[in-house]
Amino acid sequence: MEKKPEHSHLITFGTYVMVWLALLILTGLTVTVVGLNLKNFAIIVAIFIAGFKSTLVLNYFMHLKYESTLFKNMVYVAIFTLVIIIALTFTDISFR
Amino acid sequence: MSQTGELILEKHYDPIGARIGMWLFLFTELLLFGGLFLLYAIYLKRFPEEFHYASGQLDQFVGALNTIILLTSSLTMVLSVASLQRHYRKLAIFFLVLTFLLGAAFLVNKYFEWGHKISHGIYPGSSELMLHPKGEIMFYGLYYSMTGLHGLHVIIGMVIMLFLLYFISKKTSNPVVLQGDKLEKFIGQSLSLVDNSGRILWKSNPITEDVTQIELVTKGEVSDENLRSNEVKLHNAGLYWHLVDIIWIFLFPLFYLIAM
Numbered sequence: 515m516e517k518k519p520e521h522s523h524l525i526t527f528g529t530y531v532m533v534w535l536a537l538l539i540l541t542g543l544t545v546t547v548v549g550l551n552l553k554n555f556a557i558i559v560a561i562f563i564a565g566f567k568s569t570l571v572l573n574y575f576m577h578l579k580y581e582s583t584l585f586k587n588m589v590y591v592a593i594f595t596l597v598i599i600i601a602l603t604f605t606d607i608s609f610r
Numbered sequence: 611m612s613q614t615g616e617l618i619l620e621k622h623y624d625p626i627g628a629r630i631g632m633w634l635f636l637f638t639e640l641l642l643f644g645g646l647f648l649l650y651a652i653y654l655k656r657f658p659e660e661f662h663y664a665s666g667q668l669d670q671f672v673g674a675l676n677t678i679i680l681l682t683s684s685l686t687m688v689l690s691v692a693s694l695q696r697h698y699r700k701l702a703i704f705f706l707v708l709t710f711l712l713g714a715a716f717l718v719n720k721y722f723e724w725g726h727k728i729s730h731g732i733y734p735g736s737s738e739l740m741l742h743p744k745g746e747i748m749f750y751g752l753y754y755s756m757t758g759l760h761g762l763h764v765i766i767g768m769v770i771m772l773f774l775l776y777f778i779s780k781k782t783s784n785p786v787v788l789q790g791d792k793l794e795k796f797i798g799q800s801l802s803l804v805d806n807s808g809r810i811l812w813k814s815n816p817i818t819e820d821v822t823q824i825e826l827v828t829k830g831e832v833s834d835e836n837l838r839s840n841e842v843k844l845h846n847a848g849l850y851w852h853l854v855d856i857i858w859i860f861l862f863p864l865f866y867l868i869a870m
Contacts, residue, residue, distance in 0.1 A: 524696070531685065534682065544863055
């Protein structure tokens, strides 16, 4: 059969299952860390872990890791835009 | 130029373009939810105690269970895409049905969760909730709008899955057709079905000039072209489903865990 370029990085079923396991473990970790009663720090850790979980989903489940730089740059621009919006709003809220 | 004609007839196939389009759409979704997350963060900063208390009133177990359900549904979705890429059509359908059922399980949990809260008079605009402190009213307002909008996305994702199940299951038959010049030499003759011992099982009426074509319908099959276009569609549906999953990954700690 003719080899198609978009099939050049077929990810194995096993890799997907490993990513899924990692996501479940990280969910358990979030619940544990938040349960440690770290007050405000807990929410920061929880968001950090959520961010890490998202990169796993983006890279493997959404194949971003295997896409061209165009796709990666598009995602960076979108996330950067969101970060700017959040940062600017917070500077406004904090120094009002 | 005959070659140009062939090029025009060739079916348009651009998987990368299709994926770029889907990603661009997902960015609008990201900003839609991003705005709501921003709103949440601002009110969390303003009413930390009330958010802390109200969050404790949510059922952490159901929240965690729904997280596991949604993460698993993302796995089955990606396995469905991977199966179709390897041309395992039936396996792709199996995983897609599984994803659909997990989505339904998520919604059933959400239904009971919301139902429980609503039966206690906790819903936006209720007289019971209005007696609560302002921060709690904000918390529940955000809780209902954000998980509600997320739930709507789950429903939309499931509808898309139904369409894909139809597209992937669909088989087309490519009939063998005799017409025009090829048919002319059969005029006056008849068609017959013959078994391997030479016995005539069935014989048609003679073919007259009125007959415009002889058509043999083949057994339904999946064409390569269909398979390729379904791969693109399923991949994009998967992207949408994973984004819905990512949003929940953030919603879960923000609403269910900040009280712990």
